[in-house]
Amino acid sequence: MTCEYTMTTTEKLNWLREYREALRGLEPTHMVTINFPRPLTGTRNARREKIFVLLREWNRAVLKKLFGKQFPIRNSTNAFLFVGFVEVGPLMAKEHVHLLVRVPEHLQSQFEDHAASLWRPRQAVLGIGAPGTAIEPDILIQRCCDERGGVSGAVAYCTKHLTPSTEGVVWSCEFRTQNSTA
Known part of the structure; x- marks a missing residue:
């Protein structure tokens, strides 16, 4: 016999409040929304994994742009950090991602100028060696202070579908713990 614990509604609300408070404590400076104009292909898990790969590539490109080739050393304290909330729709629906991003003050204008152009998703093509075709980027970057409700409003918006499983x-x-320096 297995015994599973199910959180009460009050416990879930308390958990969400505490999680949001921790996110506000990260002092995010920007909220980024990434939409996929065309649906990604594959199962729900395959689409989520593809998004994780694309976020990893974008993270590496942004770190290189902001900190140069020595970004693993220069960002070792996670001065630049994001937490992303992947929203994967039903089969063949459009996915999107909300990011809460912390950017050091002296790098914010550089981030705002280049982060959108560094998002270069490619649609996977079956076959060996096929590079894939570009997906038209659709990315919105805004400062948290410009978001309705400031940082708290950005956090609430990004976590509106968050559950205690923190799936997505x-x-x-x-990304540093996955055999990578990025």
């Missing part, structure tokens, strides 16, 4: 949440610092 990715932290940029996670």
Whole structure:
């Protein structure tokens, strides 16, 4: 016999409030929304994994742009950090991602100028060696202070579908533990 614990509604609300408070404590400076104009292909899990790969590539490109070739050393304290909330729709629906991003003050204008152009998703093509075709980027970058309700409003918006399982949440610092320096 297995015994599973199910959180009460009050416990879920308390958990969400605490999680949001922790996210506000990260002091995000920007909220980024990434839409996919065309649906990604594959199962729900395959589409989520594709998004994680694309976020990892974008993270690396942004780190290189902001910190140069020595970004693993220069960002070792996670001065630049994001937490992403992947929203994967039903089969063949359009996916999108909300990011809460912390950018050091002296790099914010550079981030705002280049982050959107560094998002270069490619649609996978079956076959060996096929590079894939570009997907038209659709990315919106705004400062949290410009978001309705400031940082708290940005956090609430990005976490509106968050559940205690935290399925679909990715932290940029996670990429370091996956056999990578990015």
